[in-house]
Amino acid sequence: MSGRSARAIAAVAAALTLGSVVTASASSGPTLVKDIDPGSGGSDPSAFVKFSSNLAFFAANDATHGRELWKTDGSSGGTAMVKDIRPGADGSVPGELAVLGGQLLFSADDGTHGLEIWKSNGTAGGTTMVKDINPGPDGSDAEGVTAFDGNVYFDARDATHGDELWKSDGTAAGTQMVKDIDPGSTGSAPYSFEIAGGKLFFAANDASDGRELWTTDGTAAGTKMVRNIDPGSASSNPQDLHAFGGDVYFAAQDATHGNELWKSDGTSAGTTMVKDIRGGQKGSNPNLQVVVGGNLYMIATDASSGEQVWRTDGTSGGTVQVSDIDPGPNASVRPPVVTMGSKLYFSAFTAGHGDELWRNSGSIGSGLLLKDIWPGPDNSEPVGLRVVGSTLLFTAIDPTHGQELWRTDGTKSGTRLVKDLVPGTGSSDAFVEFPLAGAALLSARTASKGEELYTYTP
Numbered sequence: 001m002s003g004r005s006a007r008a009i010a011a012v013a014a015a016l017t018l019g020s021v022v023t024a025s026a027s028s029g030p031t032l033v034k035d036i037d038p039g040s041g042g043s044d045p046s047a048f049v050k051f052s053s054n055l056a057f058f059a060a061n062d063a064t065h066g067r068e069l070w071k072t073d074g075s076s077g078g079t080a081m082v083k084d085i086r087p088g089a090d091g092s093v094p095g096e097l098a099v100l101g102g103q104l105l106f107s108a109d110d111g112t113h114g115l116e117i118w119k120s121n122g123t124a125g126g127t128t129m130v131k132d133i134n135p136g137p138d139g140s141d142a143e144g145v146t147a148f149d150g151n152v153y154f155d156a157r158d159a160t161h162g163d164e165l166w167k168s169d170g171t172a173a174g175t176q177m178v179k180d181i182d183p184g185s186t187g188s189a190p191y192s193f194e195i196a197g198g199k200l201f202f203a204a205n206d207a208s209d210g211r212e213l214w215t216t217d218g219t220a221a222g223t224k225m226v227r228n229i230d231p232g233s234a235s236s237n238p239q240d241l242h243a244f245g246g247d248v249y250f251a252a253q254d255a256t257h258g259n260e261l262w263k264s265d266g267t268s269a270g271t272t273m274v275k276d277i278r279g280g281q282k283g284s285n286p287n288l289q290v291v292v293g294g295n296l297y298m299i300a301t302d303a304s305s306g307e308q309v310w311r312t313d314g315t316s317g318g319t320v321q322v323s324d325i326d327p328g329p330n331a332s333v334r335p336p337v338v339t340m341g342s343k344l345y346f347s348a349f350t351a352g353h354g355d356e357l358w359r360n361s362g363s364i365g366s367g368l369l370l371k372d373i374w375p376g377p378d379n380s381e382p383v384g385l386r387v388v389g390s391t392l393l394f395t396a397i398d399p400t401h402g403q404e405l406w407r408t409d410g411t412k413s414g415t416r417l418v419k420d421l422v423p424g425t426g427s428s429d430a431f432v433e434f435p436l437a438g439a440a441l442l443s444a445r446t447a448s449k450g451e452e453l454y455t456y457t458p
Contacts, residue, residue: 042450114139
């Protein structure tokens with residue numbers, strides 16, 4: 001019910017600044033914003049996105065209307081359903097939320113047209129379907145909605161072209177397929193959109209060249225494969241696209257090097273492997289994380305050190321390992337890697353301490369275990385790392401309190417449980433959704449209310 005795994009990948013990139021919020025003091029811990037689904041069922045709030053300085057949209061289920069589009073200013077009175085798009089208990093299941101100018105673009109299913117692109121200005125009357133891209137009840141299943149240069153770009157499906165690249169300016173006339181990259185009913189299935197250097201990059205499969213890196217300027221003629229990294233019909237499968245220094249960095253594989261770190265300026269000549277981190281065909285499987293100063297940090301694997309934090313300045317010589325957690329091939333750093341001040345924070349597994357929270361200053365030998373939250377080799381499994389002001393919030397498990405909200409100021413003594421929302425070994429699974437104006441909105445579950453929306457000020 002919670003969809004927590006998807007929200008954990010999404011939590012790396014979400015950020016929000018709101019005003020007029022009702023917050024709790026640090027001493028009292030999280031407080032309930034609104035009991036959207038009264039009783040023990042819970043509304044399972046998710047898919048948060050900033051709309052303006054004092055408004056956010058999200059999806060929630062109040063049991064009567066099903067999962068629908070909601071809005072909040074962080075207060076109980078300012079938290080309300082926007083529109084019952086699909087009347088009844090099934091709900092329209094809004095997702096893929098993106099802000100374009102003064103409107104929200106998202107996908108929803110009204111029960112008649114299937115999953116299509118909708119828009120909203122925050123009112124029921126201003127919430128309408130943009131276009132029935134795939135007429136009938138099946139829907140176009142719009143995914144990857146990304147705002148770029150006055151439009152949103154996304155993957156959508158129709159019966160003739162399959163899954164292809166579409167764009168929309170929020171009007172029916174301005175919603176159109178950009179290019180039929182793989183002619184026929186299968187489609188190129190574009191995904192992993194990222195803006196870098198004034199260009200929109202994505203991965204797509206044109207059938208003859210496999211799944212490779214593409215770029216678009218919004219026209220058919222300007223939508224081109226950048227480079228066939230793994231020549232022939234094999235796929236390099238670009239993924240984890242991340243903007244850095246005017247280029248896009250990503251993980252891609254070829255038959256010689258396996259899955260390694262690449263970068264591109266949008267030209268074939270300017271698309272190169274940054275470094276063969278792990279020699280041979282196994283590849284280092286880089287997982288790109290965060291840009292700090294003049295470096296891009298990632299998690300990568302080499303033959304001798306296991307999964308560690310690495311950084312790159314875009315050159316082979318400047319691509320180096322910066323963490324050495326539990327030396328040897330079995331170490332495992334887990335995403336996300338976040339920054340607070342000048343330090344990196346992440347979860348890492350060691351044989352002696354299990355999966356715990358670590359701090360690193362960006363150089364080898366600077367790793368510090370902040371706290372062995374679950375003492376010994378068991379795992380506290382820190383997840384959902386979110387920086388709010390000068391405090392890092394995260395969710396972790398200990399044998400006394402279960403899975404609850406924790407905080408740290410970057411010191412051992414300042415790493416502590418915020419509040420045991422479900423007293424004893426039961427768990428609230430408290431999870432920070434996004435930071436706002438020095439506070440945080442989070443979801444948490446209790447026996448009496450289920451999973452609902454809370455607020456907390458560190």
